[in-house]
Amino acid sequence: MVRARRSFTEVESTRSDFDHSANFTLSKTARPDWKWGDAANDHGAGLAKRHVEINPNAAGRSAMSNYKLLISGIIPRPIGFLSTRNEDGNSQNLAPFSYTQVVNHDPPIFVVGFAGSNDKDTLKNLKATGECVINIISEHFIEAANAAAIDVPYGMSEWQLTGLTPARCGQVKVDRVAESIFSIEGNVLEIKDFESKFEKGVKSGSMAIIEGVRFWVREDALSEDQATIDPAVLRPVARLGGIMYGRVTQAFEIPRPRYADCKEQISKR
Numbered sequence: 001m002v003r004a005r006r007s008f009t010e011v012e013s014t015r016s017d018f019d020h021s022a023n024f025t026l027s028k029t030a031r032p033d034w035k036w037g038d039a040a041n042d043h044g045a046g047l048a049k050r051h052v053e054i055n056p057n058a059a060g061r062s063a064m065s066n067y068k069l070l071i072s073g074i075i076p077r078p079i080g081f082l083s084t085r086n087e088d089g090n091s092q093n094l095a096p097f098s099y100t101q102v103v104n105h106d107p108p109i110f111v112v113g114f115a116g117s118n119d120k121d122t123l124k125n126l127k128a129t130g131e132c133v134i135n136i137i138s139e140h141f142i143e144a145a146n147a148a149a150i151d152v153p154y155g156m157s158e159w160q161l162t163g164l165t166p167a168r169c170g171q172v173k174v175d176r177v178a179e180s181i182f183s184i185e186g187n188v189l190e191i192k193d194f195e196s197k198f199e200k201g202v203k204s205g206s207m208a209i210i211e212g213v214r215f216w217v218r219e220d221a222l223s224e225d226q227a228t229i230d231p232a233v234l235r236p237v238a239r240l241g242g243i244m245y246g247r248v249t250q251a252f253e254i255p256r257p258r259y260a261d262c263k264e265q266i267s268k269r
Contacts, residue, residue, distance in 0.1 A: 022249045024232035029252045036262070037269040057197045063204065067115070071098070072241025076248075079239055080112050081135040081145050083166075084125035085174050086155070092166070092175060093121045094148045094158040096137065098239035099207075108212030110134060110186060115205045117196075121154050126208050130188040131172040134210070135180035139235045139247060144179075146245075171214045181221050181234050185214035 031041040040046060056066050071077075080100030085092045099113025112134070114123045126132055137145045144162040152158065159166055159175075166175035169185050176183040189209045196204035217226075221233035231248060238246045259266075 022247075024235070024248065025250050027250055027252050029254055035269070036266050063196065063198050068241070071239070075240045076238030076246045077240075079137050079145070079237065080110070081137050081148070081177060081180065082112065082122050083133045083135060083174050083176060084122050084131075085129060086125055087128040089173060091155045092157055092159060093125055094162065094164065094177070095120065095122045096145050096149055097122070100134070108184070108215075109189075110184070110210045110212060112208045112210065113205060114208070117203045119206070123191075123206055123208070124154070126188050127191060129173070131174055132186050132188070132210065133169060133172065133174050133176040134184040134186055134212070135177040136182040136234070137237045138179075138181050139237055141177075141179045142237045142245060145237075167216075169214065169216075176216055180216075181218040182229055183216040184212040185216075186210040186212050 029041075031038070034041060054069070055061070077098045078100055080097045081094070082097060083092060083094050097112050097114065099111075099115065101111055103109050103111055114120050119127070122132075141164065144164050147162050148158040148164075150158070150161065152161070165178035167178040169176050172185045172187070174185075176185070187210065189211050191209070192207045193203050194205045194207070196202045198204075217229060218233070221230050222228075223230070231251065236248055238248070240246050
């Protein structure tokens with residue numbers, strides 16, 4: 001007898017409530033007494049486990065298998081919540097992308113990946129206008145941000161569907177998300193397409209390289225010198241595997257070592 005698959009609503013109803021009281025805290029590292037040469041802090045327990053070698057292009061393996069493996073193993077991933085507009089400016093798009101990363105600070109450079117052979121609305125707009133806003137997602141509007149991933153027809157605005165608030169920008173002709181604690185106005189520098197390894201001649205994805213030209217930071221999250229953002233206020237949300245998201249409620253600090261300060265300890269190991 002085949003058991004009926006439960007709906008997500010039924011599954012979620014069995015889980016604990018979202019803990020709104022969970023504050024951002026700093027803890028010690030797992031091994032505060034770690035010394036040069038101590039290797040992993042699990043005392044070698046992980047070395048007893050066997051690794052499996054996987055060829056991403058092996059016969060019989062699918063691109064979807066690679067996709068599932070990568071999004072479940074490269075975690076947590078920051079989410080670029082991109083707002084864009086079409087060429088005429090009469091329609092604005094809003095969509096989240098977890099293939100997003102900052103790769104340079106002088107100038108501020110970001111990359112956003114778009115998987116698939118067909119251009120998503122956001123990518124179409126980037127090609128047409130060359131500008132966008134990268135909004136960072138926080139806990140207080142995650143449901144609305146996730147809803148913006150819906151596959152509505154091109155030209156239908158996710159702004160109205162999600163109820164999020166548009167706010168004007170200083171340089172680009174695209175609205176930023178007012179609910180976002182940190183937003184970056186951006187200009188497209190380059191868009192690169194990738195060819196599938198499984199279907200020759202078929203585009204499998206694209207990458208947009210974007211330069212940040214203006215920052216918007218909510219005042220209560222910004223340091224006095226305008227150089228840092230408080231994670232306890234930002235409360236960012238990240239993507240995990242499948243349909244899972246993660247939150248940042250605990251962190252630890254480890255100073256970056258300098259050889260001049262550590263060479264004596266290193267010589268004694």
